[in-house]
Amino acid sequence: MQMRWMCCLLLWCSCQAFAADITVTGNWSAAVTRDDLTGGTGTDLRSPIESNSGQVTLDILNTGGATWTVTVARNDINWPAGVALALRRTSTGAGTGTISGGAAYLSLGPGAQTFLTGSGDRTGIQIQFKSDGMSVKNIAGLYNGTISYVIQ
Template identity: 45%
Template sequence: MIKRLVLFAICLAAMQAVQAADVSVFGNWSETVGPGDLVSGPGSDIRSPITSSSYQATLAVANTEGAAWTIRVRRSSSSLPTGVAIAVRRTTSGSGDGGISGGESYLTVNSTEQTLCSGTGDRGAVGLQLRLTGVSVDQGTGSFGATLTYRVY
């Protein structure tokens, strides 16, 4: 039993009413789930949650001219099995002018945009970590994936 879970982080930029700000997300996560992921050997279920490294992807916000911004995230496509959820959290504050707050707890991402974090000024190298819950041997084998879309307001 081998499952291949591929999660893609992509980004879109949104225009603010007065000025433009850009968001970039770099990185993706591919996890192969196999016998070593069983809780207690053959006949048991898959460990949960499954998490990426704490710096799996990085986020950057640029061209803010010092203004306040909010990062929102949604799942724009998914072939994840029923019952499997994907979540994201911010693991570092990155660097740059201004500051950043929020997003340190896992946010379960669905098809509706939700606020991940907010800040002011340009920030780079903000670390992101991904987490899967609900993966089970009952879901069968195959390749599954999801695309997360980040937007700045």
């Protein structure tokens, strides 16, 4: 009986393991037109082009107070050569946890890179994007891809 009770207690304890979750809210869509020429006819596109400072937000939850690392990677579906894409954190979000890193633009590539580190839950972390290298000489049409955020 005592053993049975102890087994139940131990089983309950083991079920309280924490699996951190990360969610992203929002996407980035940019429209480039003649209005983006730096000085009108005869000039090239302005570069870089930046999103709003809080274009998307990240929520990091269910950490159980543990430390975590967020990595990012880019997966291009159709993206022009010579045009870079970068992101940065523009706020610390809210919560009792901590957050560091990511305040400077990080150039995104196909390989995972460390973007943020911290501990505990944080919500509403604002993210901004920047595209560099756009020119009338290399870009016309629709370009897209995805960014993967992984928390470990």
